[in-house]
Amino acid sequence: MSVISLPEEHKLQLDVFEGPLDLLLYLIKKEEVDIYEIPIVKIADQYMEYLNVMRMLDLNIAGEFLVMAATLMLIKSRMLLPPEVRPEMEEEEEDPRWELVRQLIEYRKFKEAAVFLQSKEFQQENVFALGSHNVELEAEPGGLHLEEVSIFDLITAFNGVLKQIPTEDLSALFLASYNVADKIEAILNALTANESVSFYSLFEHMANRQEVVCTFLAVLELIRLRQAQVIQESPFSEIKITRVAE
Amino acid sequence: MSTDTTIPELKQILGALIFATRHPLTLADMRKTLVEVAKVQGGHTTAFASVKEADIADALKLLQADLAESLSGFNIAEVADGLKLQSDDRCAPWVRHLLNIDKAKHLSRPSLETLAIIAYRQPITRAEIESIRGVNIDHIIAVLMEMELVRMVGRSNAPGRPMLLGTTKRFLEHFGLQSLDALPGIEELARIEKTRAEEKPAAAQEESVNEAPVEAAQTSEVPDDP
Numbered sequence: 001m002s003v004i005s006l007p008e009e010h011k012l013q014l015d016v017f018e019g020p021l022d023l024l025l026y027l028i029k030k031e032e033v034d035i036y037e038i039p040i041v042k043i044a045d046q047y048m049e050y051l052n053v054m055r056m057l058d059l060n061i062a063g064e065f066l067v068m069a070a071t072l073m074l075i076k077s078r079m080l081l082p083p084e085v086r087p088e089m090e091e092e093e094e095d096p097r098w099e100l101v102r103q104l105i106e107y108r109k110f111k112e113a114a115v116f117l118q119s120k121e122f123q124q125e126n127v128f129a130l131g132s133h134n135v136e137l138e139a140e141p142g143g144l145h146l147e148e149v150s151i152f153d154l155i156t157a158f159n160g161v162l163k164q165i166p167t168e169d170l171s172a173l174f175l176a177s178y179n180v181a182d183k184i185e186a187i188l189n190a191l192t193a194n195e196s197v198s199f200y201s202l203f204e205h206m207a208n209r210q211e212v213v214c215t216f217l218a219v220l221e222l223i224r225l226r227q228a229q230v231i232q233e234s235p236f237s238e239i240k241i242t243r244v245a246e
Numbered sequence: 247m248s249t250d251t252t253i254p255e256l257k258q259i260l261g262a263l264i265f266a267t268r269h270p271l272t273l274a275d276m277r278k279t280l281v282e283v284a285k286v287q288g289g290h291t292t293a294f295a296s297v298k299e300a301d302i303a304d305a306l307k308l309l310q311a312d313l314a315e316s317l318s319g320f321n322i323a324e325v326a327d328g329l330k331l332q333s334d335d336r337c338a339p340w341v342r343h344l345l346n347i348d349k350a351k352h353l354s355r356p357s358l359e360t361l362a363i364i365a366y367r368q369p370i371t372r373a374e375i376e377s378i379r380g381v382n383i384d385h386i387i388a389v390l391m392e393m394e395l396v397r398m399v400g401r402s403n404a405p406g407r408p409m410l411l412g413t414t415k416r417f418l419e420h421f422g423l424q425s426l427d428a429l430p431g432i433e434e435l436a437r438i439e440k441t442r443a444e445e446k447p448a449a450a451q452e453e454s455v456n457e458a459p460v461e462a463a464q465t466s467e468v469p470d471d472p
Contacts, residue, residue: 017356019381062381107378109435113362114355116430120421121352126338127323127422128345129330130268146354 014220015060016151020068021107023050026152028104030236035104038097040079044072053155053162057217075100146223149230149239154199157239158216161203165212178211183218187241191228196242199230253290256297257305257312261322270328270419273299326418327425360386361395365417365426366435369399369410387411395420 027046028035051069054061078096095101146154190197202219206212219241222228232239254262263279264271277299284295306329310322323332333341341347353361360383363375376383390396399412418425426432 015385017354017381017386019379021380022356064381068380103378103380107380109431110359110362110366110378113366113429113431113435114358117358117362117365117421118352118355120423121358123335124420124422125352126335127332128338128341129323129332150355 013060014057014217014224016054016062018151019062020047020065021104022150023047023065023152024068024100025104025108025111026150030156035108036101038101040072040076040097044076047072049159050152050155053159057213057220059151059220071100146230149232153232153236153239154216154220154230156236157199158212161200161206161212161216162209165207165209167209178208178214180214180217180221183211183215184221187215187218187222188227191241191243196231196240199239199241202241253293255305256294256301257309259294260302260305261309264322264329264331267330270326270330272328273302275328276302323422324424325422326415356383357386357390361390361413361417364390364396364411365413365429366432368412369402370412371402371404371408371410373408375411 024043024047027043027050028038031039031042031046033039033043048069051061051065054065075096187197187202190202199219202215203212206215219228219230222241223230226244228241229244230239230241259280260276263276277297280291280294280297280302284292306322313321319334319337320331321334322329325332356379359379360375363378364370367374367378372383372387375387387396391398393416394414395417396411397414398409400410401407402410413426417423423429
């Protein structure tokens, strides 16, 4: 994919707290592949694609993403070699994916435990008592704190939009001037008129990549500022943007 | 009807005690109160001088059943190893409106995941959490500590004596959990830690949850009053 570098004023310092394992588990789920038999070429390619989008958007992502990219490339190259010519650096004739699989499975258990905690949290917010419960949790400061929809869901949707935009000739890039602030205002206006809007409707009739990028960054910024939130009825279904109740 | 001269039933007293306290009250707290009052005040209070925790538990069951049956709008919930009076969750819309409370702020997924790792594997160092999540968590830990959901429970014997983290009583209250045992699959998920602990017993034994070191005991109480 071609990489657009963003002009200075578009840099937003959006912190992403998900890590490379989150992305891998997301891809494994999205592609419905067996975690014990990860099609490493396919998953590694997709991983790189998501990583490139995040870097293009200039999100603040953990350095561990790059370490994992290197690990995936290493596994990929080992898988391509027939077992008898693989370098004997590991103890046994182990599947080169095994260490990663073990790590993913362990982490996935904790993600399930987190889902349990979240359900208890939702249940608990309907219960009131004197004392302890009156102390509300403060909002987590900074960064993109998403509850139900992950940053990767958003990137999937964004990437889908981006792929439909024809690569325009360079002159269009110079002519068009879009900025995130205008897009934030446009989205807020749309949300004043409607309780919620679909993610894709925000990008309707857009033919310019820069405009698409600015619009997406505006969505992220609104989430960060808690002016908007994103919901998804079921995993991998359409994403909607809604107002945050005052 | 005059109740002045009637000796209250055990469940009445327990209901009053739970009503009057803000923090979850344990069976031991209640038994201690009953025994001490019997000793100090004598008279009809001596009826409960040798009450057992099992008696209290039975009386509480009756009280909980009474409350449920009377549709009183509140119930006695088992939270954080104790009991507390709380409103019926079905009445939330009205309570929320009256108290002018917005929908509560929720924890983000990365925070919940970090919290889950700490809850299941405590005591645990930051580095161990990072090796499970595969990403740096400094920021998240700072936020969770500020929210008093996580606290330092000791120090590991590993080089640099890194902080060992554990969950707080407020964690149990926030999620309405009676104890850590109420976490599903706690045995399975914690077992790996046990085998790891056996490999390096020095690091693990000092911080067993029940016998927290002194520095931990001092910080274990989460203030209830603002």
